[in-house]
Amino acid sequence: MPKEMISMYRTRSVWTRARPVAGGFHQVVASQVTTRVVPHIGAVSRREWNALVGPDAFYTTHGWLDGLRHSFGNDPVVLAEDHAGRLLGGVPTWPGETDPSDLFDLTRMLPGLHIPAEGWLWLGPRRGTQNALVGPAPGTRPILGPLLDRTLALARSRGLDGVVMPYLPSRYALLLAAAHPRARALLHSADTLLPIPQGGLEAYLAKLGRRDRHRRRRELRDLSRSGAQTAWRPFTPDLQDTAVRLITQNRARYGGTPDESWMRRSIAAQRAVGVLDDAYASVVTRDDSPVAIAILYGCGDRLHARYFGFDYARHQPAGEYFVALYQTPLQHAAKAGYRHYHLGISAWPSKIRRGAELVPQAAVILPVNGTVCSDDQAAEHNAQAVRAWRAIAPGRPHAYGPAWSDWVSQDTES
Template sequence: MTTTTVHGRAEEIAADYRRLAPTPPLHESIGWLRYCDRRSRGGMRYIAAWDDSGRMSGLMALRRTGDESEASTNYDVVAQVWPGGSPPLPRKDFYPQLFAATSGARCLFTAADARTRAALVRKAAALADTEDALLTIAYLPDENLAAETAASVGEQHALIGAETRLDVTWSDFDGYVASLRRQSRFNVRRERRQYLESGLRTRIHHTTASLGTRAAELHAQLMAKYGAGSTAESFLADFEDLAATVDEHVTVFEAERDGVLVGLCVCLRDGSTVHIRSVGFDYALAANDFIYFNLVFYEPITWGLDHGVTSFCLGNGAFPAKRRRGARLDPLYGVVRWPARVGDAGRAALVDREQRARADLGLPQLALIRRA
């Protein structure tokens, strides 16, 4: 018989989880869960499953959002499902939320078998019921798993986006360029040449030691450009959280001109994989120098070729630009268990969200609403 328990901090289940998953990827590691605990300021919930012998057999991580003031885009149903975060009902009706994901838009849903997965989902649903909360299980990389999860809660699953990944299949930068389509080859060479001739200089740092006030300001400036309200102070707090938990995994690519930091890309190293974590730029100082593509693609690729990197995870979004530069798109799926007060509006909107995701990914549109 499988039993389940709920915990408020990763440290409470760290030893048992290490026995269940001794070598997890970075975004499922105890170090990363400690980061999530700090970043959510106590908002994480961990559902553990235990077998008859008392050994952990599964773990699911949830992030709780009490109201709109606590919402974070990647872990908020309203922001994920409705364009511009504008649902047809009052936003307060969509809180509280339990969102099964860890920072970095990843889903920690580890289980020994289907029975254990079902037990974890049932416990998550029961926890949502006690709070009258929406339950979302998102960023699932396998559609069969999404369908199984949806069936467990009597809901539909949906395609919600994709992870963009660039696999290294070449031995030098010229080989990377040669692997692209003709027009992309031309564009990459032009972007690289302009950056190198612009007076910008790249500096590479390991750990968060180089991430100070200017780096935080550049992050906030970029967010403001796209209408987000993040502050430099919030990014400084994020840098501190990274330093306290996964500092040894951080690599930073910085672009300077005349000693002034103009742009940066913060990455996380996970063995032979590099994850693009966050970026910040002062476009007024590098408007025509293709700083984004150089710091997110070309500089990490050049560095990675000398440091055993075999794959770059480039995040969820900006699909056409990343695809043109060689990235593949790995679909991601989600399930939402809607309370009665928002159920009809939510289910219809989730189908529309899938149609938009399919258009973004260049996939055929759904002919019918899919039900679990």
């Protein structure tokens, strides 16, 4: 085993264990933080890790990370512990990759800053586009410096240029960047979040503007006229072959691999570690044959859309995407206790027209030496990014939630 996997890297930092009391949190214990690298998430207690995962952090749960391990192999995890070995927080790592999507190419993610695309240690789950910090909020802040130091040491030991944690919501990105004087938080994307009304689909439609509401009802009518039927059900093993076939067709259509083994391996791994215990399938059928499927994951009061597939080899689309990913889940999700629906980082205008809110995401970048840009350059980049995102839907105030105010001070045109 490489030394980096077994060595202990100790840093002096005061971590305060907090417990809730009337009126806020009370500091009760201070101790030295120790950081170390373990070879994979399987070396960490599932119970201890998940106890530190927030309600909006499904893709950093132990189960999701363990599913990735079963699919793609071991990725090291950096841990922060107290002197007694109790877990205080952690951050997964992975080597990054290039693919046609450019989702993990810093040069394309942050144009104008001239950041090299390669040479970075990536933090967060492999190919994660909705990242979060793992730690005992509000006691997270004091452990972030030691965690960053340890990830930076890991990057240095591999001859890399530094570390990057992308796709972080504002509060996480600003907190992490503040933990190191050379780190920079740079806006580069936006998640889409749709509130799930308790009244189901009709309550959702009632909240839309008149034109958008008429369009959504027309989508339902058009699908009904095509003879299609919809179903909402747990994602059980009998659906696996259909899901693999249809999702692979969709991925191939948009530049992904036509090889079904990738998707088959991923689903098998997720079922093995229990991730699919809380997964749903939104299925559209024609003539009793599935033509479209969406796979969604439940975590707390949040629902996460992850995969969509369609039988392009045999059928022409007739609105199945929108019904499978919007109308059908919204009809059923509230009954299961879900209140927030994460739709992902693509097709923003279409999702906004369907009532979604944009949630800003930033990358925190920390080189081994120096900085990727000055404070002034970071502020200017973020100001331009805010203006660009606001231009996507200028007449739809619902599209911009309170998290954008975290960057308002940098937007000179606000």
